[in-house]
Amino acid sequence: MDKASRMEIREAYKRACRQCHPDVSQGPGGEEKMARINAAYRLLMDYSDGYRISFEPNEDGMDDHEWWFFRFGQDPIWGGKKED
Numbered sequence: 001m002d003k004a005s006r007m008e009i010r011e012a013y014k015r016a017c018r019q020c021h022p023d024v025s026q027g028p029g030g031e032e033k034m035a036r037i038n039a040a041y042r043l044l045m046d047y048s049d050g051y052r053i054s055f056e057p058n059e060d061g062m063d064d065h066e067w068w069f070f071r072f073g074q075d076p077i078w079g080g081k082k083e084d
Helices: 006-020 030-050 064-072
Strands: none
Touching: 006 030
16 A cells, blocks of 8 residues: 555554454464554654645655655655665
8 A cells, every 4th residue: 555544544553453452362472563553553643643745836846756755765764765
């Protein structure tokens, strides 16, 4: 999935909680997996709460993907390798 709304993230989080919660899933590492799900959800929610959308045209001439990679491409959390 390339894009998700805040509502879709929340629904996916709830599904993951229902499937992976240590009280429901007795598999090994359940508590660690749930902690990772909670941390990822908090990160996404904190980011989306502070995200500001620019309604101005992009003066750099970059599309959204190029702009993001240019600013965050080397960041260990938000970055990633740009596909050729």
